[in-house]
Amino acid sequence: MTSFRGPRLHQGPRDALSWGILTALLLGWWLCLAPTQLGGPATVAIVDGSSMEPTLRGGDLVIARSQPSYAVGDLVMFRLDYGLVIHRITGGSATAGWTTQGDNREGVDPWRVDQDSIAGKVWFEVAGFGSLLAIVAKNPLRFGIFCAALCLLPYLPWRRRRIPPALAEVLDRSTRELRPVPPSRLERGVLLLSALAAMGALALLSLLGASHALASLQGLIAVGALAWGGGFAVVLSARLYDGRGMPEPGRSACALSGRLRLVEEFPARDVPPRAVRSAVALREVAERCRLPVLHRIDPATDRHEFLVVSDGRGDFIWRPR
Known part of the structure; x- marks a missing residue:
């Protein structure tokens, strides 16, 4: 049987416990992994190059967290004019600027890094995961179809009906x-437009996050559109299909x-x-x-x-x- x-x-x-666990997870994410564009301490980057081999290799996903101070030997992520760089501190100070060098380089880098330019100290890395994210970014439609297929799995008839x-x-x-x-055409149309607006806002947020531009006017507009479109779609779908109200x-x-x-x-x-x-x-x-x-x-x-x-x-x- x-x-x-x-x-x-x-x-x-049980609901209270579930909400408590969810709140604790969200709080932990905010304190540890929230990006700096949202006021958090973390900066995420994908390794591109061989200057840090064998410590880091191309395609690794690296997460750095801001620290109150840094010291010689710390592996840090810092900003230059052309992007993020992950090298190790070899000398200098917070006031005079830090000298850095890649583990796979013979000489010191030709620049000095200001304290304010350091995004954070490397906290941990996931080997090869950045390459997987790059594949997803190049094939968003296929990834979306794959996720949609996964969402349909719970609705498959796994058991024979008796x-x-x-x-x-x-x-x-x-x-x-x-x-x-029955829902009218107008109600269905409004629900569809709200869902499309929420998905478009989510896609825009993903693009802004990838370009580190969430803290901008476009980011605020996208957040507002996601909140409005997603909230309206949830409320309207609950009314149409759950009979609420x-x-x-x-x-x-x-x-x-x-x-x-x-x-x-x-x-x-x-x-x-x-x-x-x-x-x-x-x-x-x-x-x-x-x-x-x-x-x-x-x-x-x-x-x-x-x-x-x-x-x-x-x-x-x-x-x-």
Whole structure:
């Protein structure tokens, strides 16, 4: 028998723990890896050349963090007129300027590096990862298709759908329900434009980040467009496909549309169904089991009930208030 975990009924403490972990991860990222263009301490670069071999090789991804002070022997990343350079400090001071040299060079570099020009001390490197990022940058369309294919994996039918005999009998006498209020063309168009605006802003932010120009007017405009387009798309999609903002039972019918089957009576079961916390949670169960959702209206009380009947995994019910 295949094990199955139903929806969590009491998610308050777990949700709080999840949000706490996410907040801690974001805070750790900000303190350790946030780029300097966003006010963080880190600068990221891809090694191009052989001056630091064998310590660093071409294609390595290097992350440097700003330090309050530097000393002879530190491997630092600093800015010159033509870009970032990663060499080792061999002498000098913060006031007089630092002398640097590549590990694979016989002589000292012909410049002195000011303290303000140092982006940071090399914190760690990932061998060869920069080459992979360069391939992605040269083939963004293929990478996008690959990521889209990965996102579709959870929706593949990994398990064969098994319909219990009791459910099959009820389905023979059921009626397929359509969405009570289908989205209009205008709503779909606005949702599509908002999503495209968010994706365009995200692409612009990626290009500005690659050119170290996030802290600019274009960067602020891109951030605003991403926040507006992404937020509007999330709110509108939640309203259109989860029924948010609609009164019950229309809200539940919208959230469960596409799987609803109207029945007069639910099938008789030995074990009472397990109550879920929302129509969206019931939809998740139905999608995992690849089963329809039975919809029953009590003729005496006019109360709506939604039920998923699964074979060997228990039944789940949602009763909107």
